[in-house]
Amino acid sequence: MSDHIYIGADIGGTAIKVGICDENGTLLHSYEGPTGTEDGQDAILENIAAYVRKIVEDSPFAWEQVAGVGIGIAGFMDIPTGFMKTSPNLPLRNVPIKQILEEKLGKLVKINNDANVAALGEAWSGAGAGIPNVVCYTLGTGVGGGIIIHGKIYEGFNGMGGELGHMSIVPDLEAIQCGCGKMGCLETVSSATGIVRMAKDAVERGDRTSLSHIDNITAKDVFDAAKAGDEVANRIISRAAFYLGKSMAAIAVVVNPQRFIIGGGLSKAGEFLFEQIREVFRKFTPETAQEGVEILPAILGNDAGVVGAAGLITRS
Amino acid sequence: MSDHIYIGADIGGTAIKVGICDENGTLLHSYEGPTGTEDGQDAILENIAAYVRKIVEDSPFAWEQVAGVGIGIAGFMDIPTGFMKTSPNLPLRNVPIKQILEEKLGKLVKINNDANVAALGEAWSGAGAGIPNVVCYTLGTGVGGGIIIHGKIYEGFNGMGGELGHMSIVPDLEAIQCGCGKMGCLETVSSATGIVRMAKDAVERGDRTSLSHIDNITAKDVFDAAKAGDEVANRIISRAAFYLGKSMAAIAVVVNPQRFIIGGGLSKAGEFLFEQIREVFRKFTPETAQEGVEILPAILGNDAGVVGAAGLITRS
Structure with a gap:
């Protein structure tokens, strides 16, 4: 078992899916919960953090093993700073997602758009491995x-x-x-x-x-x-x-x-x-x-x- | 003046152009001589080496300052090994150009095709600097x-x-x-x-x-x-x-x-x-x-x- 684990979160309009991957991109555990779109921006970000904490707690891994949390999400964003400008299906507007989640979780957070992230998934451990x-x-x-x-x-x-x-x-x-x-x-x-x-x-x-x-x-x-x-x-x-x-x-x-x-x-x-x-x-x-x-x-x-x-x- | 200089050689069907660049891609000296296509493969490779030696000798730089020699040439080649399979306008067929020139010159040699090399030139110090x-x-x-x-x-x-x-x-x-x-x-x-x-x-x-x-x-x-x-x-x-x-x-x-x-x-x-x-x-x-x-x-x-x-x- 690897020392580090990698958390991914796929943010949809109705559900957030989080998962734990090993260093080869194998999905070891996953969990899905409601996005909370109707409760607004703060609720969505808190839900992401809560599901990330939950999946690690429910796993055999320790929080210390988490190397970072990656977020895939639809929208126009500045990728290096993790700043969301607007999202087509979520009430997220001008939100420093990376910064807020790094504060909530105390871990490195990276965001990218959903199509890029899906491509990376397939390239890492899917049809492009x-x-x-x-x-x-x-x-x-x-x-x-x-x-x-x-x-x-x-x-x-x-x-x-x-x-x-x-x-x-x-x-x-x-x-x-x-x-x-x-x-x-x-x-x-x-x-x-x-x-x-x-x-x-x-x-x-x-x-x-x-x-x-x-x-x-x-x-x-x-x-x-x-x-x-x-x-x-x-x-x-x-x-x-x-x-x-x-x-x-x-x-x-x-x-x-x-x-x-x-x-x-x-x-x-x-x-x-x-x-x-x-x-x-x-x-x-x-x-x-x-x-x-x-x-x-x-x-x-x-x-x-x-x-x-x-x-x-x-x-x- | 930089410690290192970078030599480029552009191999055409009739002429070989060699030049000395500094670390910013500024062309400091250049020299052009016949390719020697009619004299065959060995002559072409010897001409490249001779023009490279000549341009450094005629310059204020010492041979020790030469960091390497890059070659731009038309043809189908294996770039990492510097092996030329066939060239449309030169009698070079199944020749390990990189290896032969490294032996002749005692310097690192890299080859690539002429269109890529021209693009790199423009990107380095031309319209794409x-x-x-x-x-x-x-x-x-x-x-x-x-x-x-x-x-x-x-x-x-x-x-x-x-x-x-x-x-x-x-x-x-x-x-x-x-x-x-x-x-x-x-x-x-x-x-x-x-x-x-x-x-x-x-x-x-x-x-x-x-x-x-x-x-x-x-x-x-x-x-x-x-x-x-x-x-x-x-x-x-x-x-x-x-x-x-x-x-x-x-x-x-x-x-x-x-x-x-x-x-x-x-x-x-x-x-x-x-x-x-x-x-x-x-x-x-x-x-x-x-x-x-x-x-x-x-x-x-x-x-x-x-x-x-x-x-x-x-x-x-």
Whole structure:
């Protein structure tokens, strides 16, 4: 057993998940409790501290073994100082999270955004274990991303390194506006939202598809219809896969990672989706840049956030 | 005067340029002599060594002050071992360049490819001086690229990091095949070769353009015609600039560098070209990812290679 343990906390809108990792990124214990969003900022921060104390107390480890506490959280923040500017789903505004939690816990605290932290988790002990340069996609409501270079989160000049959902990749004629204000972002076609939008457009246009019998189309409906042979649904999924594969081909001659990892809800579509992405990637990437490069599903699932948060302590 | 000096050697098909840099990347002395390509491999390596010895002898520095010798050279090589597999324009095949030159000179030798080395030169003491994360383009016959992260050349898993000319960026319907075998690479539209091809196509199609009176169209002819108001030439330059700007928008959410630097022959077109690139970049890049990001011309010109080669000793 290692001398040090690393605590990760994954802060969501409704629940906070905390966990203890060893030095290899193995999640040894985890605990989940309510975020307390409705009680405001102080309550949220106190809950984080309380759950961290609790999980260590309930474990065979001593408080002295805690090397630090990493926090993964959605929002615009200054990473080095751990200062949260605004969070999309939490009442945290202009809060020095790192400073407050360091005072509460008496331990080193580091914060980073949720997509970066999930990428670090997969790179540390998930589908990218042992690989120094990894690029991760999280396909959910949006398209999140994180880039791990030399084993560490790569943030870039404005903290926009690895914001892969906002790569403008759909050609102008077919592009629609993204939530970020720009046209043709990957997120407009390769997220659950994008897939549902394309499906609704097809139904409204009167395309012949089994999706027209569904009231409230979800991305899973579109995948299921595609797998069952629905042509319209297949065209939509191919389009989502096409731009994912193209974005990876672009990244292959920029970051040239050894591995691409795809997680998030949509990745559950499995080989059906992955094979299409790989085919596009192979088509558009110079041979030398794809040699030995793999595109694999994430394996940590919902634990990626808590593991990666713990990883902030050793790997950032 | 610094204790150490850093020697760079830029190996071209016809000439070898060697130079002495101080610890800030200032080029203090340089010397150029024939490569000796026609005399074969041993002659080339002996010439490199001879020019390195000569430039130090002719300088006020002592041989003992030489911290190492960096070599920039075109070709497929294993960078850590300094082993050249093949070079496109030199008779060097399966040669342990680093080992041979270290034996000849008794100094540390490092090699890297010419585009990476030119990028390092600009990042060290050129248009990127003092900036840790820089992405460089070299617009010439092809489109070369180099990425500097935390002040060092970023090579990627297959050494394909920063091979920006091979980003597949032209949509399928308008794409042509690149020399690399793939479709729609940036190099097919934004290199001198690409610009000349588009101009010849326009003339052959019978488009009304002043270019139709020129026998052997060069990229400079197309720029000159565009600046003089020729609509066809302007459309061609806009297209070259469009895909450069789009590739930078993609890179802005991957590497998110603080500065893009453009060198090579085409960059001499100046603000006429740069303003178009910047406009496209601003259009397709999320606001947060473009804040404070600049797109600037390279300033070292032909010295970038020799300065960057010297930089291999301190910055790799």
